[in-house]
Amino acid sequence: MSMQIAQHVPFNPVQCPVCKNYVPNINRCRAFAVESSPRPLLAVLGEESADPCTRFAEIAQTQAAMPADAPPVEIESAPANVQPVEVQAEAVQTAENVPAVMVEAAPAETSQPDAPMMDSAEIATPAPVRGEARIHCQKCKAENPSSSVRCQKCDAKLLLAESAGARISTFFSGLIAAGFFGYLLYRFYIQNPGSAPDIPILEPFLNPVVLGLATVISFITAIVVPLRRTPEYVKYINRAKRHIQLNPWQSLADVETAMEIAPDKEQGNLLKQRAQLFEMVGFVEDAARDRLALATSQNAFKGEADAVKMFTGADSGTYAASRRSSQIKTILYSGKALAIGYCPKCNEVSVLDKDEHCPIHPKTKGREIEYVIPADVVAGKLAVMQKVEAGKPKVAAQLTELLVTGKASALGYCQHCRAVVELDSQRRCTLHPRARVKNVQYAVARDLAAARKRIFTLQHGRRSGLNQTIFIAVALIIAALLLLNAFDTEISGIFQRLINSGR
Ligand SMILES: [Zn+2]
Ligand SMILES: [Zn+2]
Numbered sequence: 248m249s250m251q252i253a254q255h256v257p258f259n260p261v262q263c264p265v266c267k268n269y270v271p272n273i274n275r276c277r278a279f280a281v282e283s284s285p286r287p288l289l290a291v292l293g294e295e296s297a298d299p300c301t302r303f304a305e306i307a308q309t310q311a312a313m314p315a316d317a318p319p320v321e322i323e324s325a326p327a328n329v330q331p332v333e334v335q336a337e338a339v340q341t342a343e344n345v346p347a348v349m350v351e352a353a354p355a356e357t358s359q360p361d362a363p364m365m366d367s368a369e370i371a372t373p374a375p376v377r378g379e380a381r382i383h384c385q386k387c388k389a390e391n392p393s394s395s396v397r398c399q400k401c402d403a404k405l406l407l408a409e410s411a412g413a414r415i416s417t418f419f420s421g422l423i424a425a426g427f428f429g430y431l432l433y434r435f436y437i438q439n440p441g442s443a444p445d446i447p448i449l450e451p452f453l454n455p456v457v458l459g460l461a462t463v464i465s466f467i468t469a470i471v472v473p474l475r476r477t478p479e480y481v482k483y484i485n486r487a488k489r490h491i492q493l494n495p496w497q498s499l500a501d502v503e504t505a506m507e508i509a510p511d512k513e514q515g516n517l518l519k520q521r522a523q524l525f526e527m528v529g530f531v532e533d534a535a536r537d538r539l540a541l542a543t544s545q546n547a548f549k550g551e552a553d554a555v556k557m558f559t560g561a562d563s564g565t566y567a568a569s570r571r572s573s574q575i576k577t578i579l580y581s582g583k584a585l586a587i588g589y590c591p592k593c594n595e596v597s598v599l600d601k602d603e604h605c606p607i608h609p610k611t612k613g614r615e616i617e618y619v620i621p622a623d624v625v626a627g628k629l630a631v632m633q634k635v636e637a638g639k640p641k642v643a644a645q646l647t648e649l650l651v652t653g654k655a656s657a658l659g660y661c662q663h664c665r666a667v668v669e670l671d672s673q674r675r676c677t678l679h680p681r682a683r684v685k686n687v688q689y690a691v692a693r694d695l696a697a698a699r700k701r702i703f704t705l706q707h708g709r710r711s712g713l714n715q716t717i718f719i720a721v722a723l724i725i726a727a728l729l730l731l732n733a734f735d736t737e738i739s740g741i742f743q744r745l746i747n748s749g750r
C-alpha cells in the first residue's frame with residue numbers, strides 16, 4: 248500500500264566521502280537502498296549531520312586502487328547489510344598497523360574514492376520522490392501545509408462536508424427517480440395489471456419487485472444522503488478531486504487517507520483513482536501495483552457478472568471467477584506480474600511458473616497465491632509466508648533468512664513495551680527477549696508503515712462497520728413504512744389525476 252520512494256538520510260561530511268556505499272556523482276547512498284526493480288532505489292542524501300552513520304563502511308585501500316572497469320559485483324548484492332565487522336577484517340588485512348577501531352571512527356585522510364562503483368549504468372533510475380503536498384483553500388485560494396486543518400490566511404476549514412448545492416441536487420434527483428419508478432409500478436401493476444409492455448430486454452426491470460425496490464431505494468437516497476453527516480472519507484475524496492490539477496501530491500495524500508477509513512466497498516474505486524494519479528505523476532511502478540491489485544481482486548468482475556446474470560440468468564459467481572482467472576493468466580504470460588505461492592512438496596514459498604505451478608514440481612499448483620509486479624517479489628513472498636508460516640518449519644526458516652539478511656523486517660506488539668516494535672530475526676522484542684509478542688507482521692522497508700497499521704487493526708478490530716449497517720437498516724424500514732402509507736393515500740390520488748389529465 249505504500250510508496251516506492253527512496254529513503255532520505257543525512258549526509259555525513261566526514262564519513263560519506265570515504266564510504267563504500269556513497270555514490271558521489273549523483274550524491275546518493277547505497278546502504279539505505281530500498282528494494283525495487285530493476286534495481287534498488289538508492290537513498291537520497293539530505294542535510295549535513297555529524298552523527299555517525301550506522302551503516303558506514305570505509306573504502307579499503309585495495310578497493311580504491313582497483314581498475315576502473317572492474318565488475319562491480321558487491322553493488323549488485325545487498326549493499327544494505329555491509330557489516331562493520333567485514334570492513335574491519337579487510338582493513339586489518341590491508342593495513343595491519345591501523346587499529347581496527349580507527350576504521351569506524353574518522354578516516355579523514357583516505358583518498359577520494361574513484362570510478363569503479365560509480366558507473367551510472369548500474370544505478371537505479373531516479374527515485375520517484377513525491378512533491379510537496381499543499382492544500383489550496385477553497386475560499387481564498389491560499390496554499391497551506393498538508394497537515395493544516397484551517398486556512399492560515401482566512402481561517403476557513405480545509406476539509407469540507409458536501410456542499411448545500413450537492414445535497415439539494417441529490418435530494419431532487421432521488422425524489423424524481425422515486426416518482427418515476429413509483430409511477431411505472433402504479434401504472435403497470437396497480438392501475439392496469441398486465442399492461443406492462445412486452446419488451447424482452449426490459450423484462451428484468453419491468454417487474455413489480457424491481458420497480459418497488461428501485462422506488463424505495465431512490466426515496467431513501469433522496470432523504471438519507473442529503474441529511475447525513477458527510478462521511479469523513481467522502482470529504483477526503485472530494486478534496487482529492489479538487490486537487491488533481493492544483494496539486495496532485497495533495498490529491499494522492501487525500502486518496503490514501505480515504506483508503507484507510509473508507510468501507511470495503513469503496514476500496515476498488517479508490518484504488519482506481521490512485522492508479523490514475525500515479526500514472527499522471529509518472530510513478531509507473533506504483534500505478535502498475537495498483538492496477539494489478541484491481542485486476543486480481545476477488546471483486547474484479549463482480550459488477551459485470553451481476554449484469555450478465557440479470558440478462559442471461561447465468562450464474563454470476565462462476566462468470567466472475569472465469570473472467571478473473573483468464574485475465575490473471577494473460578497478465579502472468581505478459582511477464583508484467585509474477586505469481587508467488589507455497590508448494591506443499593517443497594514445503595517452501597517460491598516464485599511460480601506462468602501457470603501457477605511450482606518450478607521444481609510442475610504438476611503441483613502453488614497455494615495461497617499472491618500476484619506481484621516483478622519489483623515486489625520479496626513483498627509477495629512475505630505475504631504468502633505470513634499466511635502459511637504456522638506449523639511449517641521450512642517456511643519459518645525461509646522467513647528467518649529474509650530477516651537475517653535484512654531484506655525484510657518483522658514487527659509485532661510487545662506486551663512489555665505496550666507498543667508495536669521491530670523484532671529481531673527470532674521474532675522477539677529486542678528489549679524484552681522473553682516477552683510475549685502478538686500480531687507479528689512481516690514487511691519490506693517501504694511497507695513498514697502499512698504493517699504497523701495492520702497490527703493496530705488486528706489489535707482493535709473494526710467496529711464502525713456494524714453501526715453503519717444498523718443505521719441503514721433502520722432508515723430502510725422507516726422509508727418503506729412511509730412509502731406504503733403514502734401510496735395508500737395521497738400519491739395514488741395525485742397519479743390518478745395526472746393520468747386522467749393525460750388522456
Ligand atoms: Zn483561505
Ligand atoms: Zn515444489
Ligand SMILES: [Zn+2]
Nearest residue numbers: 661664676679
Ligand atoms: Zn518490548
